[in-house]
Amino acid sequence: MKKRNIASRRNFLKSVTATAIGSTALLSSGCNKIAGNSTCPKRGSVITKGNTILFQGDSITDARRDKKRENHANDSKAFGKGYVYFIASQLLADYPSDNLKIYNRGISGNKVFQLADRWDKDCLALKPDILSILIGVNDIWHTLKGKYDATVEKYEKDYAELLKRTRKELPDVKLVICEPFVLRCGAVNDKWFPEFDKYRAAARKMATDFNAVFVPFQSMFDEAVRQAPANHWAADGVHPTMAGGYLMAHKWLDTVRKCKV
Amino acid sequence: MKKRNIASRRNFLKSVTATAIGSTALLSSGCNKIAGNSTCPKRGSVITKGNTILFQGDSITDARRDKKRENHANDSKAFGKGYVYFIASQLLADYPSDNLKIYNRGISGNKVFQLADRWDKDCLALKPDILSILIGVNDIWHTLKGKYDATVEKYEKDYAELLKRTRKELPDVKLVICEPFVLRCGAVNDKWFPEFDKYRAAARKMATDFNAVFVPFQSMFDEAVRQAPANHWAADGVHPTMAGGYLMAHKWLDTVRKCKV
Numbered sequence: 052m053k054k055r056n057i058a059s060r061r062n063f064l065k066s067v068t069a070t071a072i073g074s075t076a077l078l079s080s081g082c083n084k085i086a087g088n089s090t091c092p093k094r095g096s097v098i099t100k101g102n103t104i105l106f107q108g109d110s111i112t113d114a115r116r117d118k119k120r121e122n123h124a125n126d127s128k129a130f131g132k133g134y135v136y137f138i139a140s141q142l143l144a145d146y147p148s149d150n151l152k153i154y155n156r157g158i159s160g161n162k163v164f165q166l167a168d169r170w171d172k173d174c175l176a177l178k179p180d181i182l183s184i185l186i187g188v189n190d191i192w193h194t195l196k197g198k199y200d201a202t203v204e205k206y207e208k209d210y211a212e213l214l215k216r217t218r219k220e221l222p223d224v225k226l227v228i229c230e231p232f233v234l235r236c237g238a239v240n241d242k243w244f245p246e247f248d249k250y251r252a253a254a255r256k257m258a259t260d261f262n263a264v265f266v267p268f269q270s271m272f273d274e275a276v277r278q279a280p281a282n283h284w285a286a287d288g289v290h291p292t293m294a295g296g297y298l299m300a301h302k303w304l305d306t307v308r309k310c311k312v
Numbered sequence: 313m314k315k316r317n318i319a320s321r322r323n324f325l326k327s328v329t330a331t332a333i334g335s336t337a338l339l340s341s342g343c344n345k346i347a348g349n350s351t352c353p354k355r356g357s358v359i360t361k362g363n364t365i366l367f368q369g370d371s372i373t374d375a376r377r378d379k380k381r382e383n384h385a386n387d388s389k390a391f392g393k394g395y396v397y398f399i400a401s402q403l404l405a406d407y408p409s410d411n412l413k414i415y416n417r418g419i420s421g422n423k424v425f426q427l428a429d430r431w432d433k434d435c436l437a438l439k440p441d442i443l444s445i446l447i448g449v450n451d452i453w454h455t456l457k458g459k460y461d462a463t464v465e466k467y468e469k470d471y472a473e474l475l476k477r478t479r480k481e482l483p484d485v486k487l488v489i490c491e492p493f494v495l496r497c498g499a500v501n502d503k504w505f506p507e508f509d510k511y512r513a514a515a516r517k518m519a520t521d522f523n524a525v526f527v528p529f530q531s532m533f534d535e536a537v538r539q540a541p542a543n544h545w546a547a548d549g550v551h552p553t554m555a556g557g558y559l560m561a562h563k564w565l566d567t568v569r570k571c572k573v
Binding site for chain 2: 125127130132136137139140141143144147148275278279283284292293294295296297298301
């Protein structure tokens with residue numbers, strides 16, 4: 052895999068991503084400042100020419116994608132309408148000649164152990180250069196509903212095993228761990244807390260332990276709900292609206308493109 | 313309608329749109345420079361708090377939207393997956409507390425006269441503050457296929473009548489005229505030219521005559537095909553891919569948010 056940083060060598064589509072209304076402060080700041088609470092060991096871009104990029108997770112990632120088309124990279128219908136669609140569209144517009152191959156293999160309802168069950172087919176076989184995972188909300192949600200029996204310890208153990216297995220099979224893969232998040236509306240009530248915060252902390256620990264970029268979605272939404280009610284961003288507290296999905300895509304791109312691992 | 317410029321008063325989501333890879337030149341330049349070939353009479357933002365924004369056009373605008381939900385503003389399913397979905401998502405993320413109401417009423421296959429046929433229901437009744445129109449490619453395409461009998465003179469006359477009627481019924485509406493475009497691949501061959509260029513010129517004339525913001529999609533795609541083959545942006549030469557749709561959304565936002573009419 053070529054290590055050349057694609058962000059530094061093209062001029063054409065700088066304009067594509069330069070839609071800021073006013074402040075340019077974020078654009079010239081260092082990586083830690085750019086990424087906020089993100090884990091971001093070094094400055095640069097994770098994404099390089101020819102990369103295969105895989106998104107994994109639950110319904111938030113799935114976003115009603117057409118699973119019959121999941122083997123087609125960069126296929127509009129295979130992405131659903133969530134944050135992955137926004138990210139993939141922007142990457143394919145920003146790096147049009149870089150032969151990126153982008154896949155979405157999120158499946159609604161998945162918990163960590165269900166990712167593990169389908170990991171050979173839905174991750175390792177694709178040999179991703181970049182693997183982004185968002186998982187965790189169902190581990191606690193399904194437990195609250197009495198449909199599952201999770202503990203944060205199990206979540207962390209299962210997650211660490213999955214990542215160990217991934218590192219073993221794909222030693223060069225660049226990992227992006229996304230923070231599970233909820234908004235306090237819809238299905239999300241006081242019963243979720245403080246337990247849910249432990250799941251978030253466990254995901255952050257995974258990023259640290261496995262040298263992954265960490266995308267802090269919860270702190271992003273915590274800031275967002277100061278601007279508009281929670282249901283503007285996620286009507287049921289779990290599944291983002293189009294505005295919430297766009298916000299996630301922005302945060303993911305902002306974090307991943309300016310850091311490297 | 314309040315005239316306050318929403319772009320100037322909020323800080324939170326400056327970061328949402330500030331995803332530039334490098335150059336900040338575009339962010340500090342004047343409106344004409346920002347908008348390239350756009351018609352852009354004054355600097356500022358067209359969009360203000362509480363606005364109703366309507367997108368009109370053909371299949372490029374339609375983008376397989378769920379028409380049963382078309383009366384629901386800001387409904388994800390009602391937008392399809394094209395440039396309007398990207399624009400609406402970003403606007404709702406950038407201006408979360410501004411109560412924007414965004415609708416898509418594009419219908420596949422439409423030519424100008426078909427917009428006119430449904431204008432009462434699909435435009436005037438919604439009383440948009442901002443009306444964005446992208447129409448023209450079917451006028452020539454269906455004629456080349458022998459299914460219609462268009463001339464550029466008819467296109468211009470029909471378009472002018474539609475806009476006159478709109479201005480009469482909605483005197484304060486802010487108009488955004490999008491340039492029809494094609495890419496030289498798929499269904500688009502030499503037979504389209506130079507006739508198609510006259511349709512583009514007619515759309516530009518509409519923008520000038522009716523004091524509209526003009527979004528120069530053709531020149532944007534002309535630049536894009538220097539970076540990647542035409543089918544990266546529009547597989548059949550007419551309908552944008554996800555990358556092409558994203559590019560259009562960026563251009564629309566970049567033009568409309570920095571100009572006022």
